[in-house]
Amino acid sequence: MRDSVQKLIKYGADKVYVYDDAAFEHFRIEPYTAAFYDFIEKVKPSSVMLGATNLGRQLAPRIAARCKAGLTADCTVLKMKDNTDLVQIRPAFGGNIMAQIISTNTRPQFCTVRYKVFSEPMPDSNRTGEIIPMTVEEHKIKSNIEIISYYDKPREVDISEAEVIVALGRGAQSETMRAYAEELAELLGGMVACTRPLAEANIYDAKRQIGLSGRTVKPKFIICLGISGAVQFAAGMKSSDCIVAINSDKNASIFDVAHYAIVGDVNEIVPSLIEKIKEVKADV
Secondary structure, three states: OHHHHHHHHHOOOOEEEEEOOHHHOOOOHHHHHHHHHHHHHHHOOOEEEEEOOHHHHHHHHHHHHHOOOOEEEEEOEEEEOOOOOEEEEEEEOOOOEEEEEOOOOOOOEEEEEOOOOOOOOOOOOOOOOEEEEEOOOHHHHOOOOOOOOOOOOOOOOOHHHOOEEEEEOHHHOOHHHHHHHHHHHHHHOOEEEEOHHHHHOOOOOHHHEEOOOOEOOOOOEEEEEOOOOOHHHHHOOOOOOOEEEEEOOOOOHHHHOOOEEEEOOHHHHHHHHHHHHHHHHHHO
16 A cells, blocks of 8 residues: 555555455445545545546446536546636547537536546655545445455557557458568557458457547557558557657648658558568667
8 A cells, every 4th residue: 555655646646545354455435436426525526537447437426426516527628717616628429529528606616537648747755745544434335245355357459558569440351461561560569450441341350449539649650551540549559658650642732730641552562561671670
């Protein structure tokens, strides 16, 4: 517990409120909700933000309902006004528009935030912060869930964690290009991802889809093959450190967010790129 608290302080927390009880050893919705609600009642925060993870998506609506407040899910941008109104921006209508939502009449303001939409701060081992022990009545953290046993679930493919991504669009969906993409990703030590049309056509699993209706990614390097650059896709990857785009259409929208643009046929460029990488690796 202490290591976790110190880690939060190193990453920027000024105050850490700690509920340390055996009831919180494993996640169970009732004790976690009770502790979170207890914190809100005692501290009175203006805004409450949770990660849009499996755990956060369970907790947030329960706590918001207890506080008789609204909840904005899957935010991709947050802005705080001077009057403490939190502007919560998220995709709506299938990702065709970006809605700006403000809860002016209730506090706290609740939202869940998509993974990877914010940059991770650099830890500072010299930072200090205040650690505040908290307690909640024992009867409030009783659970109807009994944990008989537990085990670590094998990690699934998660493009959100990848530092290198080879992304395929409609212009590179042929079986040959998919094979090239796999080879390129292997050479670069990365993963293959796709746009929405390829996921909807069951060419790739939906877990490999980048975009507002898929995963938000922030790799160090992403190469986009045959991707036009629809706003839904661009919003899911535009924060990447280095974006390379290859497209035969010089007016493709993807070039608006790319750091390096290559106008040409992916079927000719990608094989040449693979051979060049192999040559460079052979010389090292």
